[in-house]
Amino acid sequence: MSEDFIAVAQSKDVAGGSLHRLEVDGKPVILVRVQGKVCALAAICTHEHADLSEGDLEDETIWCPLHSSGFNVFSGEVTSPPAEIPLDVYDVREGEGYILVSRNPRARD
Numbered sequence: 001m002s003e004d005f006i007a008v009a010q011s012k013d014v015a016g017g018s019l020h021r022l023e024v025d026g027k028p029v030i031l032v033r034v035q036g037k038v039c040a041l042a043a044i045c046t047h048e049h050a051d052l053s054e055g056d057l058e059d060e061t062i063w064c065p066l067h068s069s070g071f072n073v074f075s076g077e078v079t080s081p082p083a084e085i086p087l088d089v090y091d092v093r094e095g096e097g098y099i100l101v102s103r104n105p106r107a108r109d
């Protein structure tokens with residue numbers, strides 16, 4: 001197991017269609033399972049810091065509960081304003097019943 005990944009949940013506890021908030025090295029992160037794949041993203045909206053785990057998940061989009069910005073769960077990109085800055089995205093590994101998340105977000109181009 002790589003030191004850069006930490007186990008954060010059991011696979012059975014992350015069902016499709018819901019947002020799961022947790023912390024990775026003290027950083028708030030949300031896990032979502034979409035199309036069978038688990039994604040991990042920063043849990044705080046880049047617009048005015050709302051907790052996205054209190055938002056809604058619709059297909060591949062997380063909707064912020066405060067001003068309804070949309071973010072793509074796979075890329076973290078903004079799909080609907082007012083947010084302009086994408087969410088950090090963390091690499092995820094899943095196997096043997098566990099979900100592991102990278103300690104650091106994926107680098108952006």
Ligand code: FES
Pocket residue numbers: 045046047048049050064065066067068069081082083
């Ligand atoms: S705080 Fe999320 S859209 Fe404003």
